[in-house]
Amino acid sequence: MVVLSTAELSGLAQELRADSLKMIATAVSGHPGGSLSAAEILATLYFKELAFRAQEPSWPGRDRFILSKGHAVPVLYAALCRAGCIEEEELSTLRSIDSRLQGHPDHVRLPWIEAATGSLGQGLSVSVGMALGEKLDNENSYRTYCLMGDGEIQAGQVWEAAMSAGKFGLAKLTGIVDYNKVQLDGRVSNIMDLEPLADKWEAFGWHVVDVDGNDIDSLLAAYDSARANDEKPTVIIAQTIKGKGVSFMEDTHAWHGKAPNENELEQALLELGVGAAQDN
């Protein structure tokens, strides 16, 4: 893989945002806010951090990525497209009948999806199972990454999973919390506050890295920190902005699960600075 510069990864994140919004607009439904907040996370994972083969989704040595916050799947489809796994024309089929690009990730229909998610709170458990399987084989074959939403980790199962990852010392498991502070009904701090969040993960036996999750270099450093720790699972608390990159979508729950209309999409693409060059 060509090594991309920070500026190139930043540009790529903007493109993932644009692709996500176009897909959602075409589908006339979907979740823009949590897709946009995670764009740098997906860009750094798929174009720097993860080992995978675009045309061989079941390659045993691939790193596993589980999008536990399944509603943000447009940004994952966009990343898979840019990475050469799926064709660009398929993006416009999001959420339509017979599409492999289901409204939430579908492992059986789309082989690059490691696990079906969308019923929140379950992805970390599946990730723990995958990391445990790798550890049992003792062949040093892959790492496992799990991206969770902040609202999602209100679910008790996440903490069951966190406890088990700590118990087994799953050092090759990296959790990422897309801490964009806003969930469907409003602000996370009002609905069910997570703080002190770093303390919680630490108490469950995790190595914690708290970073600006919309900053490329900070994320890359966090992945390095996770790799350097060989005793504990790592959680990256990625401080992000919901709806990042589009002024009217930022930091509001209004755009958690609403598609932009034609004018709104045009304005968003203009702000992202990548609209004119794209035409899917």
Place this chain on the structure above:
Amino acid sequence: MAKATRVAFGEALARLGATHENVVVVDGDLSCSTNTRKFSEQFPARFIQLGIAEGNMVGVAAGLAMTGKIPFVSSFACFLAGRFEQIRMSVGYNNANVRLVGTHAGVGTGEDGYSQMGLEDVALMRSLPNMVVLQPADAVEAERATEFLADYVGPAYLRLSRQALPDIFDSDYSFEFGKGIRLREGRDLVLVASGGVVANCLEAAELLAANGVEAGVVNIHTIKPLDEQLLREVASNSSRVLTVEDHGVIGGLGSAVVEALSEMPDVVVRRHGVLGYGESGTQVDLYARHMLDSAGIAEAARRFLTPDVEAVATG
């Protein structure tokens, strides 16, 4: 020798550990009750203890399965059924190669009472399109079903008894997935049963025969996929089918049989099973209370065959 199917499962599992290196066992602080303890002692590295956190346990098992492991996830049937959301999403929808093993089926669980009794598990598990549902009737069948599951590919549910069950099958018994077994022929009605009550149905058929009623008995070890062909055959022979199960009467074997025979206009099916919630008591007392012992099943059959006696055991 009478033996609980959970015990036979545990013994078979420990043997399979030696021949199937990808078999792993996932448990939630119940290995002494579900009988996975023996496996844990022989293969400690492949025994994953996750504590009292069954939702996570189901998800971890799905993840293990998707890396090529063959996880047997054991807990009480009711606690697995209680994690239906994780089972439908992480196991079913992913088509993950997970074996869910639910012990302490039905009111046969006994003194612990309703909170520990699996009474809705079959209804839930069989509602998932790709989930197969097995329930052995004795120790030999449990052992063979466990061996079958070690090589089966796809989500599966195995339902086991807490209480010891009398032997029905010889040691040379061969498990045929998806095939019902005619244990006894009878022209007046046929008892279609699964699990721990099958032996009681055989005894009930003896009691009925003493009173001139010829009752057939069919053992359904594979509740899903159901042997519809066999059911249609036995139903066309006797036209009256009494399903018998230690499970709630809603959604279990009885419902599956009704669904299978719904287009046979001359066949009458009555479902006999547990009504309401369970309760504490000895297994013997509870089987008498719920008419799942041989005398109770025979009485349910007599009421079924006698039109002027009001049905009490259907829901």
